[in-house]
Amino acid sequence: MFFGADGKPDDDANGIRPVSLLDLARLNRGEYGAVVTSPYLLPCVRLIQPRIVIAIAERRDEADSSETLRKFHGLMAAQADLIATSSEKIYLEMCFRYDHVLYMPNDIEESGTVWTEAISAKLRGESTDVWMHRQWEAQAAFYRNWHERIGDHETICYLLASYQYLLGRSSAKSYLSLSFEQMMIKEFTDCLRTHYRFFSAMDAKEGDLEAAVRVYAITALTDEERSRVRVLQAYLDQGRTDLAKAELFRLNDDYRNAIGTLLRSDDPEAGSHLLRCYLPVYRYQEALQLLERIRKQTPERYLADLLRGTLDMLSGKRHEAIHAFLRAAAKDWLLLGHMAELERWELETEFALGRHRHA
Amino acid sequence: MREIGILTHSFTDAYNGNTDKIYGGGLERYLYDLSGVVKELGCRPVIHQLSASGSFRTELEGIRVIGYDCKQTNLVEAFNRMSAEAGDKIVYSSFIWEPIDYKQGSIGICHGINWDHPGFSPEHKSNVARNVQNALSRLKRIVSVDSHFVTFCRAVCSFDDPERVVLLPNAVDTEEYVPADKEKSERDCLRILYPRRISIERGIVPMMLAADRLLASYPHVAIEFAGEVIEDSLLTKAFRLWLGAHPHRNRIRHQAYTFAQMKTAYQRADIAVIPTIFSEGTSFSCLEALSCGLPVVSANVGGLNDLIIDGFNGLLVSPTEDKIYEAISSLVENEQLRRSLGREARATARAFDKAIWKRKWRTIIADFMESP
Amino acid sequence: MRNETVRKARGNRLTAMLQVRNEADKHLEAVLQDLTDFVDEIVIVDDASTDGTVKLCRSFAKVSKLIELKQSSFHREWELRLLLWNAACETKPGWLLSVDADEFYEDKAKAWMRTLIDQDEYDWVGFRFFDFWGGTTHYREDRLWQIHRRHTRSLVRYIPGYYYFFPRMDHHVPRLPLTYAALPGFLSELRVKHYGWAVSQEELYRKYLRYMERDPNGEWGSLEQYRSILDENPNLVPWKEEA
Structure with missing residues (x-):
């Protein structure tokens, strides 16, 4: 526009x-x-x-x-x-x-x-799937060409691995290996979570969940990560492979595949897991629809009000947004912080419109 | 002349360094009136207070005030320092919920339970219970402004003297706070008054939510928020944002009044709302609204339950958006109900007249001065 | 194996791994004797020794696996490292200690060994290695000889399924997989005595010649350091044992 x-x-x-x-x-x-x-x-x-x-x-x-x-x-x-x-x-x-x-x-x-x-x-x-695929193909070809020309390079191999992963190809793993090796040779050692962990998403995509959980467990160093491992292991033991798979995707920031997996799942907890995937990537519309559907399952009653408020804010419905934020705050007054968000939104809006007006 | 030390966290406005003025809150008014009773008995009241603006000594209307610097230490430590330095006749008027080193045989006052938020942790609540037990063991008498603290003591603590805790509800000057003389129904506009500070515990959030719905449903309703804001707080920011571009801004008024002006605000109003969420004694605002003959929508929290009988002298509801909205709506739509509740409200206020309060305090102080 | 046991905090088995070649008359016997006291198993690859090395190794009960190469793979170091690594991993160890036939862990290090491995926080341990010089009472310390100023990773947790990678090089292949660097480690102040240079002047000269022959242009190491092997008065510091 x-x-x-x-x-x-x-x-x-x-x-x-x-x-x-x-x-x-x-x-x-x-x-x-x-x-x-x-x-x-x-x-x-x-x-x-x-x-x-x-x-x-x-x-x-x-x-x-x-x-x-x-x-x-x-x-x-x-x-x-x-x-x-x-x-x-x-x-x-x-x-x-x-x-x-x-x-x-x-x-x-x-x-x-x-x-x-x-x-x-x-x-x-x-x-638009077909067009996304076409672009991934083009990007993969581009980096394959580079790889052939200059040999193993950590960034090129990593990007190549990423596109192959998006395309669902097993060669993703071998490029990720090359990238990881180069990181080690060049002494970029802080890459357990950024590089090595990615293998767990690849294993999960190939359906080898035991291996995937194992890889993730190797990268699980904090208490929080280790508790995720116990949860993952429990899902495997209970045969709830959808949840394990989606969780592995989520832990690798692959929200798209996590959401896809959960949408296809009939696990009774899939809904609350979906919510955890929608929120960090701001898919609030879907989160709100989901919340309205699984209302009984969610202890956070304020959440729907917060999401509604944010969506109203985005549509320029200021008063409705404030009302929704206040409703959330009535359940937990710390949530009044979202009013500061609205204030920031208005400041930025004024700045953005002002710039267009006065430019 | 014998001295009585009154220990409090606040009296003159030491928050902002105005130690030549009494701070405009309910606690401060209470202590001013109590000092009056002490003087009438021929004793000298000395108020010891915490001060965020350094130590000070001053005298206001015959009351000596000593401020104790509390910037560097924690408040309880500072309070205990006051306790050690005040004379041997002491009235403890703050921090009943804290571990205070009371002088044996003194008097304490509980202005209401402030630990009654449903969400506060069980640990916090059991700490308070321990501290109240300590107060009951050390003090000769605790004056409670509502029946709830009395019940709390009986239910949670142990003490030998059944009169250790005395119920003495807050009071209103029914000669000063009187109903408006003009017939309100002649106006087209119906005024709803929220006569409280803009604060969480006073229920401002459910009030704003109910206000949104009332203003949308009833074009003839106007709402007045008559209370101070707490500067630099998130809540004030939220309140101003809400107010700022409200679709019914022309029917919302926000104004902070002095005590003297408040009477007018009540008299202009048709309905008063006290939607407190927690931390409430026998609210002065509620008493004043009753005294002015206003039908009151009140939360069923703390000492408000001592003042309002649902359907008789007001409406008593849980402090939620829905319940408050429904109660106010029923009053908006029913003039007859407003009138009958208002009539009983005024009658109720007479039972809480300030003269009664003074008489009871005189007895308590006199007894205190006679004891060894 | 359950995934939650990636890092076992107790009951870890410790396997020592050595690559040897013609060590019979040097420190090997003492090293094996020493290891016998604090490791659970010893795995050795013998790179075509022509002396009594193999026989000596076999005389130690804890040597559970000994691979004898008939032809030396010295010039294909990458293959040697991988062979030893795979052989050691087959013992299903909790931890692996990579040892050379002339390295001795100080008593304090040996005393702490079980504490170092029975935890679930880190996956490798670095030690301070000291180059003893001319004998076993002093170590060398100067600009070119200060390996003890940094840490050397020689003790690692074996995590089945982890990505283990040795660069495919003929020389200077690290003794443990490079990919350990990505895992969390612990830099200890415990010390290791390296006796490789604790030899006579004649032997030092022979070592110098071997280095110069193998790497005459200093492609793998520094010529300045090779030459410093012959320094007449290197700076020597007396070694103090700690309780």
Whole structure:
């Protein structure tokens, strides 16, 4: 979405027409698509009820990366119909969280066609899986080529392992091995959790849960991690493989596969596990729907109010958001802290809109 | 002239360094009135208080005040220092729930149970029980402002003298707090008054939630929040955000009044709400609202249960959004009910008139001065 | 095996592992005698010795496994390391101690050995190794000889299924898998006496020649250090035993 009076001279030539915030409200509902670069624009986007919302996720300054701001940007990604990013780091992270992520590097021509195809698919209500796969393939090929040219390198092998993993291929393991070896040779020793643990996700994906739990157990050093191992072992002993598998994915930050596994599971506890996967990746809409379905199972009664409040805030329903946050706080007054989040949201919104207005 | 030392955590406004003014809270008003009783008996009241703005000595309206610096030490230590330095006739007016080194044979006051939040830990509550037992063993008499502390002592602690704990509810000046003389039903607008500080324990959160619903349901309802905010608190921030762009902002008023002005606020109102969540004695606000003939929606918490009989002189409910909303709605929709509750409210207040309170305290102090 | 027993806090078996070649007339007997007192098993790979090394090894009851190579693999160090590692792991040890035929753990280290391994916090232990010089009373300390200033990892927990990796090199292959570095370790102040240089002037000269022959251009180590083997007055510090 472009708005503000700051159109560049060649915008006309590119068929780009700037729209002011006021004009935005006059656009026909349901006729446009919206591209948002900042979560604070989401309330404006709702005004035109777009057919599709595409979030551009970009790297932000380190100084900007407070937990609250990370949350706002995470919420934007989770709310969008498609997420696009030119940062491969963000891209990979998103691929482990959401089902609708596209890579948009500045220098790869092919991404242009993938883009139009993916948007069209989305508008037809189809899944974007095939386009995600295609991009993973392209990335894997890109790094395989590099690997052949320069030999074993910890980062290249790790990225290659990641794409092979996303594609569900067993060669992921051998590339991860190469990466781990290079880390050791170069004395980057602090990689038990970042590199070695990834084997447990791969084992889990291949269905070898005993091996996966064992690998995870080797990386479990804190009390919290060791208690996770006992839980995992108990799931295996009870034959609750879905829970074990999903938990292994989650412990590897692979929320996407964890959620997929739990959605297919008929384990009576799958719901509460799903909730634990939705929340850290800000999939609040799904979390709220789930909460409404499994209401009786959750001891945290305030949670639904918190989620509702946050979603209202995102839609620009300020008063409703405050009311929902207060409801949560009535159950535990420490949750009043979320009001500070709302204040931050309003500050950032003012800044974002002001910048567009005055630029 | 014999001296009586009154030990308290607060009297003059030592929070903000204004030690030439009495702080505007219920406890401070209570001690001011109590000092008056002491003077009437020909004794000299000396108030020993904790001070966040350094040690000080001053005199206010014939009351000597000694401030003890508590910036560096913990409050209980500072309080015990006061206890050691005050004379031999002492009234302990704070910290009944803390481990205090009481002078044997002194008097204590309990202004209400403040450890009654359902969520507080069992450890905290059993610590309090131990400390109250200590108070009962050392003090000659404990004056309780409500029946709940009396029952707590009997239920949880052991003591030999059945009159060790004396019930003496808070009081209101029924000559000062009188119903408005004008007929309220002539106005189009119905005013609901929350006559408390903007604080968690006073139930501000369920009040705001109920207010949202009332304002949305009843276009003729206006709500007044008559109380101080605690600066720099998360709650104040939340309150201001809520107020800031409220869709019914024009029907919400927030104002802090002096004691003298409060009467007017009650007289302007049609309904008073006391939605306390925990830590409540026989609330001055509730007594004043009753005295002004207001129908009161009150939480069934602490000493409020001593003042309100549900359906007779007010409505008594659990302090939740739903219950408070329902109770207020029923009053909004039923003028007859408002009138009848208001009438009994005023009658109730007479039973808590300040003259009665003074008389009872005089007896207690006189007895105290005669004892060895 | 249950996964929760990845790190056993008690009852760990300790296996010592050695790679030897023509050690019969040197410190081997003393080393094996010493190990017999504090390890549970000893696994040895003999790299085609031509003296009485194998016979000497067999005379120790705790030597549970002895692999005799008929042809020396000295120039394929990677293979040797892997052979010994796999043989040692087959004994299903709780922990492995990698020992050379001229290394002695000080008494204090031996006394602490069980405490070091019967815990579930860390997976390897580093010791301070001292290069004894010219005899067994002094160690050498100067700019080029200060291995004791850092820690050497020689004691490791055996975790079945972990990723063990030796770089495929002909020389200077680490004696234990490199991937232990990723696991949590403990840097102890316990000491190990290395007698490899505690030899006569003539033997030192022979060692110097061997180094220069094997690595004439200093590709694997430093020529300056090789030359310092011949220093006439190296800085020697007397060794003090601790209780």
